[in-house]
């Protein structure tokens with residue numbers, strides 16, 4: 543049975559962020575993920591998780607200066623000490639929240655920049671994170687983003703991510719497979735899942751093309767959920783979608799999994 547996590551950044555936007563924990567629990571979720579915890583003290587977030595019997599399963603390292611076009615800094619040459627400070631901060635939150643996975647955001651590669659240098663910087667910082675997280679049993683996750691959402695992001699195809707995971711060569715570094723991005727770039731999701739299987743520690747879902755509930759569009763999620771069960775996939779599945787309307791009203795697809 544898949545373990546679905548409500549993505550509190552995208553879902554339950556009808557209420558302010560801190561009220562989304564209650565909304566997710568009321569809707570039947572046991573797990574949550576969201577982009578960033580850093581606007582709140584960890585103890586305040588942990589209290590919300592405990593109050594509603596929820597487990598936090600994923601969050602990201604900071605994105606950097608979003609207004610200036612950044613989307614992660616871990617691959618930017620020359621920013622290693624900033625990146626490592628952010629990784630340390632993420633570790634503090636992960637420990638306090640009891641969160642098993644942290645997504646290390648790579649970076650957008652500016653036109654004309656040396657991609658190779660970005661890759662090498664990313665590998666260095668991911669190894670730093672992996673070694674720091676290891677004693678706490680926390681996984682480092684890497685995610686490919688499709689160009690229509692994040693043009694020029696370092697990781698575009700799932701095979702870009704796989705190549706970095708293999709080069710990093712640490713046993714707590716995994717792929718965060720977002721089927722929405724994977725369908726936009728790689729397709730062939732069933733075979734793709736087979737090929738990546740042993741490297742996947744977290745999955746995210748949304749319909750293609752509109753990034754809505756997983757009950758519309760060109761991906762047959764029922765088939766994929768059954769396949770993941772049959773494969774013995776043990777990780778979480780993050781519902782990283784933009785509800786078509788009110789979040790609760792779009793949750794008919796979820797009723798069979800509560």
Ligand SMILES: O=C(O)C(=O)[C@H](O)CO
Pocket residue numbers: 577602645685687720723746782
């Ligand atoms: O955008 C996504 O798909 C994500 O999962 C990240 O959290 C942010 O890039």
Ligand SMILES: [Mg+2]
Pocket residue numbers: 685720746782
């Ligand atoms: Mg995602």
